[in-house]
Amino acid sequence: xxxQNINYIDRLPRELKLEILSYLQAEDLAQARRxxxxxxxxxxxxxxxxxxxxxxxxxxxxxxANASTNSLNGFASYSKLKNASKQILQGNPQKHWNHNNxxxxxxxxxxxxxxxxxxxxxxxxxxxxxxxxxxxLSLPLVKAITISGQTIAAVLDSANDGIQLWDLDEDQSKxxxxxxxxxxxxxxxxxxxxxxxxxTDKTIRIWNLETRKAIKIFEAxxxxxxxxxxxxxxxxxxxxxxxxxSDIQFWDVEKGTSFNPIxxxxxxxxxxxxxHTAAYxxxxxxxxxxxxxxxxxxxxxxxxxxxxxxxxxxxxxIDNNHIMSSVSDEVHLWDRRKxxxxxxxxxxxxEIRALKIVNNQFFVGHTCTYWFGNITVCANIESLWQRFKGxxxxx
Numbered sequence: 001x002x003x004q005n006i007n008y009i010d011r012l013p014r015e016l017k018l019e020i021l022s023y024l025q026a027e028d029l030a031q032a033r034r035x036x037x038x039x040x041x042x043x044x045x046x047x048x049x050x051x052x053x054x055x056x057x058x059x060x061x062x063x064x065a066n067a068s069t070n071s072l073n074g075f076a077s078y079s080k081l082k083n084a085s086k087q088i089l090q091g092n093p094q095k096h097w098n099h100n101n102x103x104x105x106x107x108x109x110x111x112x113x114x115x116x117x118x119x120x121x122x123x124x125x126x127x128x129x130x131x132x133x134x135x136x137l138s139l140p141l142v143k144a145i146t147i148s149g150q151t152i153a154a155v156l157d158s159a160n161d162g163i164q165l166w167d168l169d170e171d172q173s174k175x176x177x178x179x180x181x182x183x184x185x186x187x188x189x190x191x192x193x194x195x196x197x198x199x200t201d202k203t204i205r206i207w208n209l210e211t212r213k214a215i216k217i218f219e220a221x222x223x224x225x226x227x228x229x230x231x232x233x234x235x236x237x238x239x240x241x242x243x244x245x246s247d248i249q250f251w252d253v254e255k256g257t258s259f260n261p262i263x264x265x266x267x268x269x270x271x272x273x274x275x276h277t278a279a280y281x282x283x284x285x286x287x288x289x290x291x292x293x294x295x296x297x298x299x300x301x302x303x304x305x306x307x308x309x310x311x312x313x314x315x316x317x318i319d320n321n322h323i324m325s326s327v328s329d330e331v332h333l334w335d336r337r338k339x340x341x342x343x344x345x346x347x348x349x350x351e352i353r354a355l356k357i358v359n360n361q362f363f364v365g366h367t368c369t370y371w372f373g374n375i376t377v378c379a380n381i382e383s384l385w386q387r388f389k390g391x392x393x394x395x
Contacts, residue, residue: 142164234251
């Protein structure tokens with residue numbers, strides 16, 4: 001005789017309960033989370049939602065056969081992908097690429113070409129706004145690159161005192177720029193035939209790509225970890241490992257002179273704004289330095305109400321008044337003429353690993369724990385001013 005006071009369904013083994021839930025549609029499975037604590041734990045787990053995520057969203061929007069959701073809360077992953085699908089199908093001006101499930105290290109661009117560097121591979125994307133086609137480059141493992149014409153200048157992962165030159169079209173080495181006594185840390189383009197490099201050997205070298213020789217050498221007081229160019233000015237971030245002193249310094253290429261270093265806290269990134277000012281990212285803030293007054297003239301305070309990371313990782317100057325920065329999974333847009341808070345915040349579904357602006361587009365390389373290993377996104381900057389009011393979730 002059946003005892004009506006006993007809930008026989010709740011007494012079923014876990015495996016049978018999962019089997020029952022596997023026959024439900026997404027909407028019904030979401031409702032099953034209300035059946036009790038154990039049913040909730042089973043119904044929102046990742047295994048049951050993986051199939052929904054792949055079938056309903058990834059094939060429709062992202063065409064990545066090996067994608068999976070690895071979050072402990074599969075229902076939350078499904079909800080994020082559902083919102084992503086709505087945004088993309090409504091025609092947001094974005095494109096999405098997968099970079100072989102690798103973390104993006106850096107992104108560089110020249111005209112319509114974009115080069116993305118992952119942990120293991122480097123790819124060049126031809127006109128990525130119109131096509132998803134790419135060509136793999138057989139360049140060795142890279143930690144920093146810059147592009148001048150058809151040539152990539154790369155700082156390699158391997159212990160090396162030179163800078164690798166690589167032909168974009170031929171996909172082959174063009175030799176090395178040799179001269180630094182210690183490994184270079186950063187490179188940037190000065191003009192069409194010259195690049196600059198900074199090294200822990202405390203020197204800045206200006207290289208002619210045609211002759212492959214250093215035409216000028218500047219000596220700093222501390223190892224150089226970051227280097228940027230703006231017009232005929234070079235901006236460097238210098239850090240002394242023994243004294244823990246860090247500063248940012250301007251260098252005049254034409255006159256061959258340097259300006260007094262400006263003390264700063266520990267810095268993660270720098271960006272030249274114009275020939276007089278530069279921005280840096282640090283703990284909880286972005287600072288603006290003026291070489292004429294040798295002081296920090298502006299401070300932009302970041303909101304960390306929800307971010308795990310509290311450090312600005314990447315900065316890009318849009319123009320003299322607007323700056324784009326990233327922290328954790330957010331991109332912040334700043335107007336220097338307004339208050340020291342971001343006036344736009346754009347959230348991505350994973351930690352941002354690279355940020356680059358070129359030709360009115362910005363490219364974001366980021367990871368995603370519940371989705372692909374790594375993707376890159378591009379969007380039109382001008383549309384951001386009109387589309388987003390205060391805060392927007394891109395996905």
